Amino acid sequence: MVVWSTAAGFVIGPAPTLLVLAGLPHPRGQVSLRDDFGLFLARPDLYYPDARLAIEYDGASHRENLTGDNPRQNRLVDAGYRLLRFTAADVLSAPDSVVDLVKRALLAGTRLTT
DSSP: OOEEEETTEEEESHHHHHHHHTTOOOOEESOOEEOTTOOEEEOOSEEEGGGTEEEEEEOGGGGGGHHHHHHHHHHHHHTTOEEEEEEHHHHHHOHHHHHHHHHHHHHHHHHHHO
16 A cells, blocks of 8 residues: 655555555645635545646545535636546446546646646
8 A cells, every 4th residue: 555644644555555546646644735815625535746646545434424425526617627436346446437537637637727
């Protein structure tokens, strides 16, 4: 399992491990994202700054948090960030699909910013 030290703690889990083992770059963990005015938007689980790609990993106990997640997701998208959400079942049952989607998002995001 891959572990990253971040200012907010450690990022440990199957999602970052899966991405790195598939040959994708190391994502940053728990980065505070802000809008053009410097206002805090969210702190996604994983983040690829070059592609402005935020990734949220929703574990099994996450189902009840949609009332907070939906407005945060909308603010990120409105501010020009890309956001992908994966459940534990996605990562464990369909890892190739997760990797392919992240890879395509990274390529698209890099093309947009260069």
